[in-house]
Amino acid sequence: MATSYNHTLRPSSYLIARVNSLFLMKSILYILIVLTVCFPFPSADFAWALPPEEDIPEEILRTEIIIAARSPLDGKPISAADYAKLEVELQTIPPESMPKVAREVRQIINLLRLRKFIKTFFPFIPIR
Secondary structure (H helix, E strand, O other), X not given: OOOOOOOOOOHHHHHHHHHHHHHHHHHHHHHHHHHHHHXXXXXXXXXXXXXXXXXXXXXXXXXXXXXXXXXXXXXXXXXHHHHHHHXXXXXXXXXXXXXXXXXXXXXXXXXXHHHHHHHHHOOOOOXX
């Protein structure tokens, strides 16, 4: 049984030539990619990612003073001064006007808080 080979190149030298040509093509491709990225087309606009000039930057928007507010009680719009007064009133509610909770309910709430605290640090513990 005769096999026909190209006698000018042995099979191993054919593989070497093939690998070298693939390496050369890959090198040319990398060079083209680098050149395209480093030197874009001259007609390309260099401000692709910039916002329009009329947009206000976020840094400036964060420093603006908010003069309108909504009531936390009913959601109606109120002025900033009224909102500040309402906040102070809500913070200075006397303890006797707070609703009374049964001792068992308070104990269950505290146990649930403890369970939540433990679960944050040890989530793998099967606490139900």
